[in-house]
Amino acid sequence: MRVIDLRGQDLSWAQLRAAVPRQTPQSLNQAEATVRAIIEDVQARGPAALREYAGRFDRVEQDRIKVDAAAIQDAVHQLDPAVRHGLESAIARCRAFAAAQRPADAEVEVAPGAKLVHRWTPVARVGLYVPGGLAVYPSSVVMNVVPAQAAGVDSVVLCTPPQAEFGGLPHPTILAAAGLLGVDEVWAIGGAQALAAMAHGVSDPDHGDTLEAVQTITGPGNIFVATAKRLLRSVVGVDAEAGTTEIAVIADHTAQADYVAADLISQAEHDPDAGSVLITHQPDVADRVAAAVARMAPQARHAERIKTALEGPQSGVILTESLDASIQAADAYAAEHLEIHTDNAWEVAARVRNAGAIFVGPYSPVPLGDYAAGSNHVLPTGGSAVHAQGLCTTSFMKAVQVIEYTQEALGALQTDIVALAEAENLPNHGVAVTVRAAAATGGEG
Template sequence: MTAQTAPGSFDAFRTIDLRGTHLSTAELRAAMPRSTTSSFESVASRVEDIIVAVRSRGFDALSELAQRFDGVEQFHPRVPAEALSEALRALSPDVRAALEESIDRARVFALAQKPQDVVVEIRPGAALTQRWVPVGRVGLYVPGGLAVLASSVIMNVVPAQAAGVQSIALASPPQKEFGGLPHPVILAAAELLGVKEVYGIGGAQAIAAFAHGVSGEEDRTAIEPVDVVTGPGNIYVATAKRLVKGMVGIDAEAGTTEIAVLADGTAQPRLVAADLISQAEHDPNAASVLITPSVELAAAVRAELSIQAKSTRHRERVETALGGPQSGTILVDNIDHGIAVCDAYAAEHLEIHTDQAPAVAARIKNAGAIFVGDYSPVSLGDYCAGSNHVLPTAGTAAFASGLSVFTFLRAMQVIDYSADALREVSEHVVQLAQAEDLPGHGDAVRVRFS
């Protein structure tokens, strides 16, 4: 295994050569390109301080943090109703149409995901039910840093509404240039979806406010605690979600975006390069990874990256991301080897540009979302595919799922036995209770028939 700067027009996009290697799963995971600039451990103490401050000092802490991190003065972070309606009135008709289309497609998919209750009579008079019950209240976070992710409003709100959540609160960082309110397109999207409880709170402090709640004082309305917190964000947001998990549910520890592309010699280099750039423009720490058995394709993609990166609006950001340790080409022996690497990497977004792409996609076990073929780019999923773009990152797709209706539902079991049905199994309960030295369990059954 070698890591090197490969020859070509875009030398910063490094190469990891895994050809001819026989690595264990642990070794393969260790060989994957990952960012070295930020980790949970590096920011945990600072995030913990923010959470403690919000929990103990409430709105005073939120005001101080808004001044420190966002440069805005605020007495209360709640966005006025008139600001929401004005943002929608001022929205470009073309952008509104795009948001409405995205909402419609996301709602169709979300409603189709909602599971049915299951009722089973396993014996006469012995009925078991699994009910799907929505959580009571959710706090949804929408980033507002380098990119204005109005689409994340849709991705958070639509599945919550489809699940039947009755109380939805949304937070996004306050913007100095917009009078201390979140970006107006984010506000317009919230209004379009009927979300009236919107806050100008950013980063870890938003997660803390949702998880712990903020007591009302003087004429400042309280922020009620939530049951589930969802939404993407930077390392501070992801760390805050990790620290409050257990007190509230979370969707996943979604950090900086990433894309992996599994491609063979049939792939079109310009499409692969364009898709790698599309995610690199999110953040200088974004990860863009090409996995291929074709040295020729790797060279052609590097050449395309050089050409396309020069003309993209966020060139500096893109080139930083593509040149970072989290990005590069991984050379593999063949597609089978490439699939194993994909599963070790467990990408947030995985594109398949190979011969028989649907069959290859069906073999992938670890990915947040899979995009199949030339006409399913990640950017489609970001906006209008109908799928959800809030997905697990940094390898967590090996055990975590993306945001969906299931994020906002709980499976509740209902047990309903008749006297005859209990009598039929009563001696088994008694015997198991005695085996576990819990005789009171058996007595609770016996007493019903004494």
């Protein structure tokens, strides 16, 4: 891992943001023409287009696109008991945390007779995407479905690619996770075409199936899925255009080198472009962690992938002047996952402003959050944690502002409203108030 020595430098915020390691972002523009054509094709040809893409991208000759409810239940019954136990444990903890995130409505009387309400309401129908490919992500089913259900969403649909290995059905572990969560509407559709189908809706008259359009779409995916989200933002709400995973670790002399090394390696095994960053003000800590990485990484199952990630420009060791400077560097990096391996770790964590999720202490590794902690693993990447947050219950809710004024309360603001309306050259805004005052006094409107 390369070393970035920030000691002895007085960097501005912008300079610090530029100095920390960063993944080279994939250009969504490169995929835009392809994805735009797919979206338009799905709109125009519906199920015929979806079956064509299933053959082209998934090597599946598809008949019925919607997954029969019986297949979902079969997958639940055939699920490995250990995997089922793990999923059920994760679901229970995620439900507890998601329920606690549900916000209360707020009501205030700003003046006598002037009532304002900030009312939270769930989105009516959401679409969740779970990718296929070489990996299987039942944990992503949990992370997307649970907060939607906690928000009170009426209707949830899940799209995931068909698999030739399983006769054109999605991976059975994905189906089983959906079944355990009570999701009975699953469509075997992958990629950008899945997002197009959920955003615009698709009818398959040959089988009497209809995928009703959704209002919000969430879930991870490749560059084509991210591009589809960008292009469909004017049609539906979407979560973040997620990038490759990343981890940063703030460490001092109390850190166990093997723990830190294992955690850096665990994220590097995701992808050759994954980012693993160590931040420390103590060079001997950096040396101990580097030695542990050098010993452990070559023995890992995905050693070549890990080596590429750790040696890439997106990874490295940041040396700082002090713990305060390490916290500043971590804020500038704004990691998707941030671990704190320091003395008084909770106090350090409380000072961090920018991170998708913070893992405090030696026994809170990132994989805990990936699977079973109860937190959500759909988190902002690429430094976007300076302004974005992870998926949570409110991701599937929206606030409605409700206003009620009495006649007297409106009358008390008549002069102010008329003055502001005239200042903006919108006099009829003022008339909408004065007509009521005139009616109240028996005058003409």
